[in-house]
Amino acid sequence: MCVPDDARVAERGLVIEARGLRKRYGSRTAVDDVSLDVAAGECVGVLGPNGAGKTTTIKMVTCFLPPDGGTLRVVGRAVHPRNHRAIKARLGIVQQQDSLDPDLSVEKNLTIYASYFGVPRAEARRRADELIRFAALAEHRHARIRTLSGGMKRRLMLARALVNEPAMLVLDEPTTGLDPQARRLVWERIRSLKGDGTTILLTTHYMEEAARLCDRLIIMDGGRIVAVGTPEELVQRCVGDEVIEIRMDDEDDPRELVARLAGGPWRIEHAERTVHLHLRDGAGEVALASALAGREFARRRATLEDVFLTLTGHSLRD
Amino acid sequence: MWPGQGMLRIWWRDFQSWKRYAPAFVVSAIGGPIFYLVAIGYGVGRFVTDMGGMPYAEFLAPGLVAAAAMNSASFEATYGSFTRMTEQETYRAILATPCSVADIVAADALWSATKSVLAVAFVLAITGALGLVRSPLAVALLPVAFLVGLAFGTLGLVVTALASSYNSFEYYFTLGISSMFVFSGVFFPLDGMPGWAQALAWFLPLTHAVNLCRALAAGAPSLALLGDVAWLAGMTVGAFLLAERLVRRRLLQ
Numbered sequence: 165m166c167v168p169d170d171a172r173v174a175e176r177g178l179v180i181e182a183r184g185l186r187k188r189y190g191s192r193t194a195v196d197d198v199s200l201d202v203a204a205g206e207c208v209g210v211l212g213p214n215g216a217g218k219t220t221t222i223k224m225v226t227c228f229l230p231p232d233g234g235t236l237r238v239v240g241r242a243v244h245p246r247n248h249r250a251i252k253a254r255l256g257i258v259q260q261q262d263s264l265d266p267d268l269s270v271e272k273n274l275t276i277y278a279s280y281f282g283v284p285r286a287e288a289r290r291r292a293d294e295l296i297r298f299a300a301l302a303e304h305r306h307a308r309i310r311t312l313s314g315g316m317k318r319r320l321m322l323a324r325a326l327v328n329e330p331a332m333l334v335l336d337e338p339t340t341g342l343d344p345q346a347r348r349l350v351w352e353r354i355r356s357l358k359g360d361g362t363t364i365l366l367t368t369h370y371m372e373e374a375a376r377l378c379d380r381l382i383i384m385d386g387g388r389i390v391a392v393g394t395p396e397e398l399v400q401r402c403v404g405d406e407v408i409e410i411r412m413d414d415e416d417d418p419r420e421l422v423a424r425l426a427g428g429p430w431r432i433e434h435a436e437r438t439v440h441l442h443l444r445d446g447a448g449e450v451a452l453a454s455a456l457a458g459r460e461f462a463r464r465r466a467t468l469e470d471v472f473l474t475l476t477g478h479s480l481r482d
Numbered sequence: 483m484w485p486g487q488g489m490l491r492i493w494w495r496d497f498q499s500w501k502r503y504a505p506a507f508v509v510s511a512i513g514g515p516i517f518y519l520v521a522i523g524y525g526v527g528r529f530v531t532d533m534g535g536m537p538y539a540e541f542l543a544p545g546l547v548a549a550a551a552m553n554s555a556s557f558e559a560t561y562g563s564f565t566r567m568t569e570q571e572t573y574r575a576i577l578a579t580p581c582s583v584a585d586i587v588a589a590d591a592l593w594s595a596t597k598s599v600l601a602v603a604f605v606l607a608i609t610g611a612l613g614l615v616r617s618p619l620a621v622a623l624l625p626v627a628f629l630v631g632l633a634f635g636t637l638g639l640v641v642t643a644l645a646s647s648y649n650s651f652e653y654y655f656t657l658g659i660s661s662m663f664v665f666s667g668v669f670f671p672l673d674g675m676p677g678w679a680q681a682l683a684w685f686l687p688l689t690h691a692v693n694l695c696r697a698l699a700a701g702a703p704s705l706a707l708l709g710d711v712a713w714l715a716g717m718t719v720g721a722f723l724l725a726e727r728l729v730r731r732r733l734l735q
Contacts, residue, residue, distance in 0.1 A: 249580040252579055265570070265572065266570060268498060276491070276498065280579035280580065
């Protein structure tokens, strides 16, 4: 149904090449046989429920975690302790948690971070100027980090990851914890980077974020890749065109309805007291009308959220 | 980047972040030693005519200098470094750059030693003004403070790498730092102690720091001091290697 499809990635200009990547923590396999490619200029999103292996994969790519198996090349170099410096010199990493220096100003946060990459002082100041404008923080240039809002901090984290003019930006849940306005502002910044041809690898829990920003998505579950494709492709391939959502009353037995609907030209997804029907090409309209006669239901376009729930299940992950 | 560049850049970051808190540091660096000097040195000193061949306050002052170096570095390498490693996520941010765990651990040890030198400079200025430092050789207490700071900085970083929370430091400060403060010859000479006590004291880094400070303050250096320098330098290297390993295990696994 939803087979990974690596063939579409161009052979040349790969910023990440991972084959059969594996990571174990004790007896738990966090990442199991993951192969993925990221081409220069692409924006690739990694989606998955908690514990799917997204962050572990990102940590291996960014030299924070040694893989237990498989091969991994990043910016053209094998991920190995002797190459860590060279690889990190070319990556821009935005970690999940804010890690700005709280006692330094916005500007100093950028110039000092640039110094870790060996950027000369005058050049660091020039880049800081540019990045402060990019992050829309011009009025806060001399402000201490403690006084910034969550959204401003995230934009500064993003700006800071650009001080070394990286070959690839790696964003681990870049907008988690932001309000919708702040999130949109971060998206806009990421989109403008994308427009400039920056290669981006990001993880997210937000389907809207993935659909808006990413050229290609990788969906992970239980440490494995379960689907790869563009957002539109995945919706088409894994769900279809439309979804019918039927909410059941407490006394209504969903199993009865599921039994009645079985065999139609649709797929049935059933979670708790909601039944979803995935429809393709408007097939089965007549059968549908009779099966749902007298029931309340909602009919809408299929979205990435349907893909996600179909592939990774409806049960809660802790 | 040349080797050590990453370390210096991180050291510079630590200094820049600390600047605004300098007044608090000066108060704590001077306050502790001066209170001890007044209460014990002069207060108790009135009943002690001679200690190790000199007035008690004069005997005590270099010991307090050594303890000041120990305390400054120990606080920085525990509470300070732990904050950077956990709450502020500074280490993780730095590890996303070409800087390594060795750069970070070396920088934090260097910064701890820097604070020891600053603290000792303040204490020296005051004890000097009180006429408790006789020899111009006392200037050598500054590099000694640096060495003592490196030793306690790296040791503190080992503790930090193993700490689960700020509460863990209670053990280290009560059982380690405070016990050294009273058993390393700061307040009384170890010469008169039973052999086993002297042997035990030899294993305490502060004992060697006190030996160095007292001999230099009195203007009586001897070759035996090289042993104390070697002891502290050796401990620094060992603790650095261990801390680097432990921090790496904690952050990069």
